[in-house]
Amino acid sequence: MNFHLRLWRQEGPSAKGGFEEIEARDIPAEASFLEMLDIVNNRLIKEGREPVAFESDCREGICGTCSMVINGIPQGPGRGAACQVYMRTFRDGDSITVEPFRVAAFPLVKDLVVNRSAYDRIIQSGGFITEHTGGAPDAAAMLIGKREADRAMDAAACIGCGACAAACPNSSAMLFVGAKVTHLSLLPQGQPERSGRALNMVRAMDEEGFGNCSNYYACEAVCPANISASVIATLNREFVAAVIKVEVAN
């Protein structure tokens, strides 16, 4: 198959960027989107040009390293991360536009590579259960109903790729934050820090410059891990409950 690519090229954060038109030739239909880019890069290198910088690692949709927008859709068409897009989903001769995530809180590094350390800092602000290695009670000591465990797992499946913020017109990270808050608030182990967690993570999210949710649900539509937008409702509820708790205590 052959494709006409419009690829975003930008040398660095302060350099001027723009689309470059590149042809992708003789691409097998079974190849993944990233393998198509590998083939293109190989050719660029042979021609003595710089390959397109993009990040990927596991190439099986779980590590969350992929971060590109394909034809306007963060992580590309279909479910799963960009590495799970296969060329057979396009038509021969298609034009394909590829650009980086465009979120102020994810500054551009080069070409399709952005810096998503803001998500790490949000987790550091409270996305954990304080525990101490060696101090844990027997795992069977606390029963957790299957339904709660399953719902916690649904939320915990987030791969932290940033597509939610990239899809949101407000660049909101609330699907990401909501997923972690939901996961931990459903489990008995997460109760002691429940209020503080919601408050701290929302504060960290605001400080990083992510916007608020205004119910477009674009995040849910692109999420490679199928995180439901209901986690945002949970986040709102947890946040309000935490604020009231603090007010009452004062």
Next chain:
Amino acid sequence: MILDAKIPPGPLQSKWQHFKENAKLINPANKRKFNIIVVGSGLAGSSAAATLAEQGYQVDCFCFQDSPRRAHSIAAQGGINAAKNYQNDGDSVWRLFYDTLKGGDFRAREANVYRLAEVSASIIDQCVSQGVPFAREYGGELANRSFGGAQVSRTFYARGQTGQQLLLGAYSSLSHQIKSGRVTMHPHSEMLDLVLIDGHAKGIIVRNLITGEIKRHAAAAVVLCTGGYSNAYYLSTNARGCNATAIWRAYKKGALFANPCYTQIHPTCIPVAGSYQSKLTLMSESLRNDGRVWVPKKKGDQRPPQAIPEEERDYYLERKYPSYGNLAPRDISSRSAKEVCDEGRGVGPGGLGVYLDFQDAIARLGRPAIQERYGNLFEMYENITGENAYERPMRIFPALHYTMGGLWVDYHLMSNLPGLYVLGEANFSDHGANRLGASALMQGLADGYFILPYTMGEYLSTQFGKKPTTDRPEFEQAETAVRAKLTQLLEIGGTTPVNEFHRELGLLLWEKCGMARSETSLKEALVELPKLRERFWKEVAIPGRGAALNQSLEAAGRVADFIELGELLCRDALTREESCGGHFRLEHQTEEGEALRHDETFSYVHAWQYQGEGVAPQLVKEPLDYEFVSRSTRSYK
């Protein structure tokens, strides 16, 4: 050189207890004075960094990814073993120990494996307390499944994403410690050399992958948790970035590399589809709980699987290994798949595949039950192949997955270089010649949460007042060498992309040193590899510059190391004239085609010591004495 594994005295069951009760402790006020470098942020790295920081040490943690959460442990699907016996099926520490030792074809240390089994239960406790959402029964109890090489259900899991959930658990603890200021995280940082001062590991040289900046870091001790070297084979289930550079450069600084030829080829991966392919995707071994493996009885049978009647199918694992059936260990299942494909009975393009069929399980349990257990795997399979596995059997084929070999470590997880610790897949310690399913997660977390934090005091207690600084000449020399190597790569100015050399290397290793190895094939590889190496250093094309993000340059350094490592791998495979676990030498098999071990001559760890450029490495042997179990012939029939 004599290798001392420092195994504590006494009966097997009390060795670890004995060690802990006699280990040197560092008091809390002194812990603050020591800073520790941890390279890698997978299960071993994150758990070690978080736990050491919790204890009060100052930790610098490095990873090449943009976030520690993306380390490749995240991709582990099936589960983690632990001797909890929650299922009341007769499991015990001893059984987990024995299964692991036997699974490894009696090529691991008894004391290490026993300790692993012993701490396995605590890992589950630890993870549950972090909020890892393991699968549960309706009553709220933890669920278990069974895995290859075991006759009990001792595997804990979180859907098909166990590695992800365990890593995110460790990552959350690590994040907590980063917030507390006791861990400084260095993402996008690649270790390019180890720095030795008076023979002790006291620092590393790191390249920032975004800016290209080269920096020195000094510490009281260095902990490598950088994973395995499956990517030497190019196509593997590993992530694209997985590399052996940290352990390889440590090897070239004098750390011994043990059992490089023990590589694991996983039986259930999606078959190779074409030369453009960049990686192979694993289908969790847990699928073999409910899937039945078969090929047509007739050679070259081109009918679709549904059209092949029951009596014309060969369920070869069930036929050959009736007691373990489809749950035979990985090495055995892989080799059996190769055999049937070699006979011309393979399925799919090129005849390189076998069926994994869920028809019976769906009939027995219903589609919803199968969906609940493996839904995400079926989706992944459909996405990649375009085939629906609920309706037709999956096609699977073995692929490189895990490397049991790695840097040599003693019972303390310290290499022969004082102050250099190696954890998880990067070391060689616990899996012998073959790793059982769901044991990698167990080992990574055991090493990081429960072993290193106890053993490190022994070394650190001798290091008071020896705080190294980065202005020492040793750092200067190491940095100069690193810079010189990068410049050399950038100045080659060839025209062949790094990828093409990597693919060539992978194909060579797969053909000559893959599922079956022979003296002839290995000798051929040892002739080809130096040629490949020479061409690489003359013809590789690396556009761009060093002082910026340059993915070709990153890849080039890693591939250069893989080529060298490939040579050591083949040399080790040639030297080990027996078959054991993942190492199958054609010359050494029983009449039935099973692996034939030679315990009298090869019950050793083969540790290799670097002797310099162009000089053959020296083989150092550590005898494996079996004091507590007798080495049986491994049978799963």
